[in-house]
Amino acid sequence: MNGIEILGFAAAVLTTASFLPQVYQTWKTKDVSALSLPMLTMFLTGITLWFIYGIYKDSPSLVIANGITIVSVFLLVYFKLKYGKK
Incomplete structure (x- = not known):
């Protein structure tokens, strides 16, 4: 594994991990009001x-x-589709 791939893995860990708290928070609270479906889809x-x-x-x-x-x-x-306004 070369240095640039190591840099890629470091970036991957940080950007991937940044979504996990949002997923957990949304799952626990079932509050999806701040989530934008068009943004998530894009x-x-x-x-x-x-x-x-x-x-x-x-x-x-x-x-x-x-x-x-x-x-x-x-x-x-x-979660947005399941818990969003009905």
Whole structure:
């Protein structure tokens, strides 16, 4: 593993971990009022594209980080749809 891939993993850990408190908070409180569905949908699409790009570039840091982030953002979208105004 080269230095640039290590840098990628460091960035991956920080950016991926930043979503986990929001997912946990939303799950516990079921308050989705501050979540924007269009933003989450656009972000999910972008992260999915980064994931695919990481596969093609054979970059473990991109694949792992974006794979985990896809799950996190998908959960937020699910919570927004489930707990949003009915």
